[in-house]
Amino acid sequence: MTTTTVPAPLGEEAARLDADDPLAHLRERFLLPEGLVYLDGNSLGPLPAAVPPVLTDAVHRQWGADLIRSWNTHGWWDAPLRVGDAVGRLIGAAPGQTVAGDSTSVQLFTALTAAAALRPGRPLLVTDPGHFPTDRYLAESVAGREGLEVRRVSPPDLEAFLAAEGDRVAVVSYSPVDYRTGELYDMAALTGAAHRAGALVLWDLCHAAGAFPLRVDDLGVDLAVGCGYKFLSGGPGAPAFLYVARRHHGDLVTPLTGWTGHADPFAMAADYTPAPGIARARIGTPPVLSLLALEAALTAFEGVDLAEVRKKSLSLTGLFLRCADELLAPLGFEAVTPSDPARRGSQAALRHPHAYGLVQALADQGVIADMRAPDLLRFGVNALYTTHRDMVTAAVRLRDVVRTAAYDPAPQPTGRVV
Numbered sequence: 001m002t003t004t005t006v007p008a009p010l011g012e013e014a015a016r017l018d019a020d021d022p023l024a025h026l027r028e029r030f031l032l033p034e035g036l037v038y039l040d041g042n043s044l045g046p047l048p049a050a051v052p053p054v055l056t057d058a059v060h061r062q063w064g065a066d067l068i069r070s071w072n073t074h075g076w077w078d079a080p081l082r083v084g085d086a087v088g089r090l091i092g093a094a095p096g097q098t099v100a101g102d103s104t105s106v107q108l109f110t111a112l113t114a115a116a117a118l119r120p121g122r123p124l125l126v127t128d129p130g131h132f133p134t135d136r137y138l139a140e141s142v143a144g145r146e147g148l149e150v151r152r153v154s155p156p157d158l159e160a161f162l163a164a165e166g167d168r169v170a171v172v173s174y175s176p177v178d179y180r181t182g183e184l185y186d187m188a189a190l191t192g193a194a195h196r197a198g199a200l201v202l203w204d205l206c207h208a209a210g211a212f213p214l215r216v217d218d219l220g221v222d223l224a225v226g227c228g229y230k231f232l233s234g235g236p237g238a239p240a241f242l243y244v245a246r247r248h249h250g251d252l253v254t255p256l257t258g259w260t261g262h263a264d265p266f267a268m269a270a271d272y273t274p275a276p277g278i279a280r281a282r283i284g285t286p287p288v289l290s291l292l293a294l295e296a297a298l299t300a301f302e303g304v305d306l307a308e309v310r311k312k313s314l315s316l317t318g319l320f321l322r323c324a325d326e327l328l329a330p331l332g333f334e335a336v337t338p339s340d341p342a343r344r345g346s347q348a349a350l351r352h353p354h355a356y357g358l359v360q361a362l363a364d365q366g367v368i369a370d371m372r373a374p375d376l377l378r379f380g381v382n383a384l385y386t387t388h389r390d391m392v393t394a395a396v397r398l399r400d401v402v403r404t405a406a407y408d409p410a411p412q413p414t415g416r417v418v
Ligand SMILES: Cc1ncc(COP(=O)(O)O)c(C=O)c1O
Pocket: 103, 104, 105, 106, 132, 134, 135, 175, 179, 204, 206, 207, 227, 240
């Protein structure tokens, strides 16, 4: 790794902001490799310190010694609802409305299908043309199965679309944050617009849960999904979550009627009777080790005010955008994340034609970011552990990589994750 020469004003600004950071102590709740600048927690959160001891106990004592009795004695059976409620606390959901398990994609299938059934006679499913691919693909597949039609409408165009066709829309399926640019949309306004048209709203909170305060109950959100492995730091392939507002539970019909969602699973009944409440969204045997890891990871948020997290996150991305403006714009980088804090999620993205090679070269210099094809470099921040110094270091090392031409300009090879 090369030594980094940081322009004095930026270095001093970062040092001042870090010295005044009321959340600085939270970094100890994560086991980050010494000296690494990790700006990819919007893809895979780092390992929380609370996780290894919990997993060691779960493997050796619970699984190894207590064996099958652990379903009762160690709370394995109730884990999907217990961990669901723990996620619920971070998204503004009162207990009993959130279940944890399966992947975001599976939860999206359940949520979209259930939403369509809750709005019979409305033939349109609205999604964002810029939505994450799995959301777009599943919208198409659910629409095909349910005899609906997908309309791809960008969030800024929703009001106008609903004015024309709102009474035909069953559900609007959006993410509050664009996964590429980090642009933040107004959840309250979009939820209100969908409701005024009589449609339901389904939010994908992958890039929001744990990143800033959410108020799903207060906003009257109907359904939400999200993953456990980004800002919640639950580990690779962590269980996802599904939130369904309590007012819909009585009429909630889920498409995947697995035995653990049955009202009395151990009766082994001939026919399916859904469990009351969100428990009916359980499907099969839960991934216990992953749920326990996610549960332990969520303790990193104990005593943390998400309003403070939001404030610091904006300070981090704001400083990075300033660095980008001063150090990187002259080298051909374009910031695509809005400079307006009200329109910014918890990441900053830069456009450059050699994004893939630059991200690889940055990793060699001890800065982990990621890219989205064809030309976006993404820098995710998590206020629980990211420092202002990290942001300046990332920008300076990126400048140096470009200045010294120390990268391969080849595009992303097919099949590479990062
Ligand atoms: C908005 C959004 N939805 C869904 C996913 C992924 O879904 P899954 O957890 O099923 O892989 C991602 C992954 O980055 C995402 O950004």
